[in-house]
Amino acid sequence: MLKPGELYLNRKFDRDDLLKKIELSLKGIEYDIQENFGDVFLVIGREGLFKALSILKEKLDFNYLKCLTAADYVGYLEIIYCIYSFSNAYSLIVKAKLDADNPEVRSVFSLWQGADWHEREACDLFGIKFIGHPDLKKLVLWDGFDEHPLRKSFTLELRGEEGGDA
C-alpha cells in the first residue's frame, strides 16, 4: 500500500502477473480461470474456497472486498466475491458453486470485516448460511418474512403482482 497521502494514479491491471502469482500461491487447490470482458474470474470448488481466499488475502495482498453477492442458477447457487488489492492493483472475481437446497459456506468476516452486512444480506435474500459469522440476522427484510426473494423460485406473479414486459 502506498503511504498515507500518496496518490493512486493510473493503476493498470497486470493480468499476466496476476495469473502467474495465482498459479504460484494456489498450489494444491483445484481452480479454473475464466476471462470475460477484461476481468479475471477464479472458479473454485466449495471446499477450497475459504483456504483460497485467505491465501489470496495474505500472499497477494487482496485487502479490499468490493462486493459479495450471489446468483441463482436453477439447480445451484453461485457465490461471488469481488476483491481488489490496493498495493498491486489487481482486481479478481472469485466464484464458487453452492448446493441449491442447503447452501452453506464459511464466512469471510475474519478476513474482511466489510463482509459483515454483505453476508447478512445474502442470507436474507438468498438463504445462504454463513458459518462463523458473528450475528447472522435479517438485514433488509422484515421479521416474519421467511422467503428468499432473489431466488428464481420467488416470482412476482406468485404474490399477485405483475412483472415487467420483457
Next chain:
Amino acid sequence: MIVEILIMLLKLVVAIAFIMLSALILILMLRKVMGHMQSRVGPNRVGPFGILQTVADASKLLFKEDIIPAGVDGWAWRIAPSVVLMASMASFSFIPFSKSLTMVNSNISLFFIFAMSSMTSVGIIMAGWSSNNKYSLIGGLRNAAQIISYEVPLVLSTIGVVMMTGSLNLVDIVEKQKHLFNIFPQFLGFLIFMTAALAELNHTPFDISEAESELVSGFNTEYSAMRFAMFFLAEFFNVFVVAALGAIVFLGGWNPIFIPLPGFVWLIIKSYILIFVIMWIRSTFPRFRADQLLNIGWKLLLPASLVNIFGTGIVLLIINGGLS
C-alpha cells in the same frame, strides 16, 4: 388604601400588557432577523411585513388540542410550564423603566432578578423528568448542569458594577451612570455578562438542552398547545429581561445618548440593540458540546469574573485614597 391597591393593579395590567406585546414583537423580530441573515425574508404574508404572524401563531396554539401523554408524572408535568413562566414574569416585575416608572422599587432588585431567573431551571428539570421520555430527561439534566455553571459568572460579572455603585438597587445603578456608562470601565464584566446570559437563556451557542438536531426538542418534546406556548413565551420574556438588565447595568439604562427622548424609550432602544446582538450570534455560531460548554463556564468565565472583581477593587481602593 383602596387607591394604592388600584394603582398596583393598574401597574400590573400595564406591565403584563407590555411584556406580552414585547414577546410578540420579539418573536417576529427573531424570525425576520434570522431570515434576513439567512438570505430569506421571514414571515411576510400575515399582515404587512408579517406583523400579525405572532398573533396568528398564538391563536393557533390556543385552539390546539391539549394532549397529555399517558406516562407523565401527574402534577409535576402540568405545573412545570407555569413555574417557568412565573419565574420570568417575577423577574420582569423588578425591572425599572425610569426613575418613576417602576413596579417595585426595592433595595435588592438586582439580587432578586438573578434569584428568580434561576427558578426557571427548576421548572425545566420538572418538565424533563416528568415527561417519561429519555430525550426530555437528557435535555432537562443538561440544562441543570448548564444553569449551575453559568449562574456564578453571571452574578459575579455584575459585582464589579455593584462595587462601583455601592447599591443593589437598579434605580441607583442607573442614576450613577449619568456621566459615564458602566460599559467603559467594566468592559470585561460586560463581555462575561453577555456570554453567561446567552447560556442562561439557552440560546445558541449554548443551547444544548434544546438541541433540535440531537434530541428532537429537548425538555419540551412532550408539550403541545398552550403548555408549549408558555415555555416559548417564557423564553422570550427572559430574553427581554436579560437584555433590559444588561442595558440598565452596563449601558446606562434610561440615560439619553445625545438625543433627548423620554427615559423608558431609551431603555427600550438599548435593550433591543442587545437583543439584536443576541439574535445575530444565534444565527451565526454552531453550538458547543456539553463538556466544552461546562469547561468554558468553569475554567474561563469564572476566573475572568474573579479577576474583574479583583481589578475593580484595586482601582476603587486607589481612587478612594487607600484603606480607611
Next chain:
Amino acid sequence: MPFDLTKDIDTEIMEINFGPHHPSTHGVFRFVAKLDGEVVVDIEPYIGYLHSGIEKIAETRRYFQFIPLVDRLDYTASLTYELCLCLLLEKMMEIEVPERAQYIRVMLTELQRIATHLIFFGTTGLEAGAYTPFLYSFREREVILRLVEMACGSRMTTNYFRVGGCKWDIPEGFDDLCYKFIKKFPKRLDEYEWLLSGNEIFRDRTIGVGRLDADLAISLGVSGPTLRGSGVRFDIRKAEPYSGYDRFDFDVPYGLNGDVYDRFMVRVKEMRQSLRIIEQALDGLPGGDHIAKAPKVLKPPPGEIYYRNEGTRGEIGFYIVSDGSTVPYRLKIRGPSFSNLMSLRHMMVGHSIPDIVLIFGSIDICVGEVDR
C-alpha cells in the same frame, strides 16, 4: 480518572432509539445507542426501511428501462449511477461514446457532485447547531439544479444518460449560466468556509472526533471521501480513469487523521476540484454528436462483469450476469453508503450524543443506496 466516583453506585446502560423519524438521521435509518450516562458504549444500526427490491425488479426490466430506476438509488446525484450503468453496458457491447457526449457527461456528473456536497455542508452545519450555512448552500444548489434542469429536463431523478451518450444535447444558454456559476462560486465558498471550517467552535467539535483508522477502513470496504479522510488517497477517477477523466487536470484532496473535520474538509476541497473539472470541460467542449449509434434493442453478449465508478459517496459498483437476452439475469448494485455505514459502530464508541450526530453526518449516507 484518578478514582471512579460511580464505583459503588448501581448504574444502568440506557438504550436510546434514534428512530427512523429523526431530524438528523439522513433519511429513513434507525440505530439504537446504548449509553452509559452520555457516553456511547455500543450502537446497533437497523436498515431496510427503504428496501424496494430493485435487484429483483431488474430481472424483469430491459436495460434501458432500468435507467430511471437506477436514478432513485442516490436521489441527490442520480447521474453518477446512470453513468456507471451506461459505461458498463457500453463496455459489454463495445460501443464507443463520442467525445462531446463524454464531456457533457463529465460536466453534469461533476455538477451533481458539487450539489451533493453542498447538501452535506449545509446539514453538517445544521447538526452542529449553525442554522445559516444550510440556507446559503441551498441557495448555491438552486443554480446547479437549474443547470441540470436545462440539460436533462428535471431537477432530481434525471433519466438523461443513454447507452452511447446523452439523450439530448445541452441547450443554448447553458454555458452562459455555467460560466456565471464558475465565476461566483469559489468566492462564495470562501465565505461559507468562514462560517464553518474557520469557526473555533466547529473545529473544537470536529477535530479528533470519530477517528477511522486506514486499515480498518479498507477492511470494511469503505470508499470515497470517507476513505480519503483517513489518508488513503484513492479516487477511481484517477486510479482507473473512465469517460475521459484522464483528460482533465484535478487534484484529489485527502486528510490524515480520519476524524470528522478531515472528512468535512475533503468534501469541501472536492467541491473546488469539481469546479476545476467543469471549467476545463466547458472550455474544451468539442462539437459533434451527443450520442453514438447504439442498437435500439440492447442485447449484451452473455457473460459476467463487475464495473465501478466514483460516486459522490464512494465506489458505485454494478455486477451484471447477462445471458444474452434483453433482460439481465442477475444485477447486483454495490452502493457505497452500504459499506460506509458499517464503519459507524467503530467510530461512535466512546463518544457522547452530540458527537454521534456529527459523526453520522460526516459519513454522508443516502439511504436509497443502502437499502436498494
